[in-house]
Amino acid sequence: MSGAESFPPPSPQDGRRWYLRGAAAAFSVPGWILATAYVGFAGLAKESGFSLGETMFMTAAAWALPANVVLIGAILSGASLFWAAFAVALSSFRMMPMVVALMPELRAARTGRLTLYILSHFVAVTSWVLAMERVRKVPREARTAWFAGLGSTLLVTNTLLVGVVYLLVGGLPGPVTAALLFLTPIYFLTSLWGSAREKAGHVAMLAGLVLGPVFHTVWPGFDLLAAGLVGGIIAFAFHLLTARRAAP
Amino acid sequence: MTFEAIDAAWWPYLFILIGGGLATDVWRFLGVHFGGRIPEESEALVFVRAVATALVAAVIGNLIVFPSGSLAETAPALRIGAAAAGFAAYLLSGKRMLVGIVAGEAVLIAGMAVGW
Numbered sequence: 414m415s416g417a418e419s420f421p422p423p424s425p426q427d428g429r430r431w432y433l434r435g436a437a438a439a440f441s442v443p444g445w446i447l448a449t450a451y452v453g454f455a456g457l458a459k460e461s462g463f464s465l466g467e468t469m470f471m472t473a474a475a476w477a478l479p480a481n482v483v484l485i486g487a488i489l490s491g492a493s494l495f496w497a498a499f500a501v502a503l504s505s506f507r508m509m510p511m512v513v514a515l516m517p518e519l520r521a522a523r524t525g526r527l528t529l530y531i532l533s534h535f536v537a538v539t540s541w542v543l544a545m546e547r548v549r550k551v552p553r554e555a556r557t558a559w560f561a562g563l564g565s566t567l568l569v570t571n572t573l574l575v576g577v578v579y580l581l582v583g584g585l586p587g588p589v590t591a592a593l594l595f596l597t598p599i600y601f602l603t604s605l606w607g608s609a610r611e612k613a614g615h616v617a618m619l620a621g622l623v624l625g626p627v628f629h630t631v632w633p634g635f636d637l638l639a640a641g642l643v644g645g646i647i648a649f650a651f652h653l654l655t656a657r658r659a660a661p
Numbered sequence: 662m663t664f665e666a667i668d669a670a671w672w673p674y675l676f677i678l679i680g681g682g683l684a685t686d687v688w689r690f691l692g693v694h695f696g697g698r699i700p701e702e703s704e705a706l707v708f709v710r711a712v713a714t715a716l717v718a719a720v721i722g723n724l725i726v727f728p729s730g731s732l733a734e735t736a737p738a739l740r741i742g743a744a745a746a747g748f749a750a751y752l753l754s755g756k757r758m759l760v761g762i763v764a765g766e767a768v769l770i771a772g773m774a775v776g777w
Contacts, residue, residue: 446758460730467673474682479717484681486720488664489729494676495662501684504716506709508685512692526693533689588773590731592766595743598724599765602744603751603758605714605721617711621718626726628719637719644715649708 425552434551435562438543444567446600447539450478451571453596455578460594461485465579472572477537480505482597483637490633500637511541518544519560521553528557535564538608613652620644735769739777743769 423430438444451472458468463485475481483504487497512533519532544560551559582590605618624640632639664676725740727733732740747765754760 446762449762456730457724460732464673467677470674471677471681474677475685477685479713479720480681480685482720482724483717484677486723487680488676491663493662493666494664494680497664497676497680498684500716501680502687504713504720505685505688506713508688509692509695510706512689513695516693516696520696529693529696530690533693534686536689536692587731587734588770591735591773592770594724594728594730594732595740595766595769596762598721598744599747599762600758601717601721602748602765603756603761605718606748606751607756607758609714610710611707613707613711614714617714618718621715622722622725624715625719625722629723629727636723637716640719640722641712641716644719645708645712648711648715652704652707652711 423555425554428555428558431551431555431558432562435559435564436566438547438559438563439566439570441543443539443542447478447567448571448574449596450600450604451575452578453593453600454478454481455575456582456590456593457482457597458485458575459579459582460590461489465576468579469572469576472575473568475501475505476534476568477505477508479601482601486637490629490636492634492637496635496638500641503638503641508536511538512536515541515544515548518548519556521556523554524557532557532560532564535560535568537567538604540564540567611652612655613648616651617644617648620647735773736777739769739772743772 423434425431454472455468458471463471471481471484475484480501483501484497487500492500515536516529516533520529540560540563543563548556548560578593582593585593606615609615609618621640621644624644625636628636628639628643662676664673666672725744726737728740743765746768747761750764751758751761
């Protein structure tokens with residue numbers, strides 16, 4: 414197992430020690446940036462009228478900040494459950510290729526399928542980035558324990574953080590709350606741009622930024638879906654046109 | 662069936678479980694199911710990624726132009742300017758998220774301080 418010899422590791426059979434090592438990996442720069450984003454999310458949920466229980470449940474159940482922000486946006490614009498779920502599903506399709514890429518790294522010869530299904534809930538952008546970067550240094554038999562430690566720590570600490578911030582927001586002065594609420598859009602402006610795989614992703618982001626507010630005024634309830642589909646089509650057309658031009 | 666459709670304590674949680682939990686987990690479970698059998702570079706995936714990105718960006722646009730709560734008391738021009746400044750700082754700093762976030766917040770706070 415290459416890389417595993419670079420530090421004195423617990424034995425691969427010692428699942429608890431590897432779980433704790435995974436948990437420790439949550440406290441890293443990507444982990445802190447994620448926490449910042451969830452601080453903003455707690456403010457957003459509270460100011461949008463969600464209860465403490467709903468907000469914490471939402472954090473853990475979707476465990477994807479874009480999905481949660483879309484869910485809140487859909488509920489605020491009066492979408493039905495079907496259309497809200499549809500919008501959230503469209504926004505989180507990216508989970509599938511991420512999980513597809515990660516699972517072969519986690520799986521050992523004796524890993525059960527149920528273990529992988531359970532662990533897949535912990536896959537979100539931050540845990541995925543950390544895992545793809547570091548899991549190769551973990552002996553294969555210990556990888557599920559290590560990722561369980563990383564994923565569950567990120568999920569539980571951020572859910573608790575959301576609850577604590579939710580309770581604090583009410584007592585904060587208006588401008589502080591406003592600055593806190595601004596964390597969500599500014600976080601996504603940077604992370605969406607950075608995570609785009611191709612130029613079409615940048616076009617899609619710019620189109621969505623403009624189309625969201627436009628459709629919000631003309632078609633509330635379907636504004637997100639309309640902006641997503643129209644913006645996606647514009648970006649894909651751009652992708653096809655530039656690919657054709659780039660071809661010799 | 663909207664979020665307020667049924668006046669019962671369990672309804673918002675069921676709504677969140679299906680609309681937030683199931684709607685994301687279905688992709689995660691499919692990812693486990695397909696594990697390693699999907700080519701990442703197909704044109705269809707480019708399209709789906711573009712739709713997903715535009716959809717999340719639409720929410721972000723709405724949060725900047727039509728915010729709720731305390732942020733709604735600031736001027737729209739200030740919010741758009743602060744977002745643009747944060748994004749510019751992110752690009753100019755070589756895509757460092759923390760720089761972008763701090764710059765955007767700094768412009769917003771400075772703007773609120775002078776009463777915009």
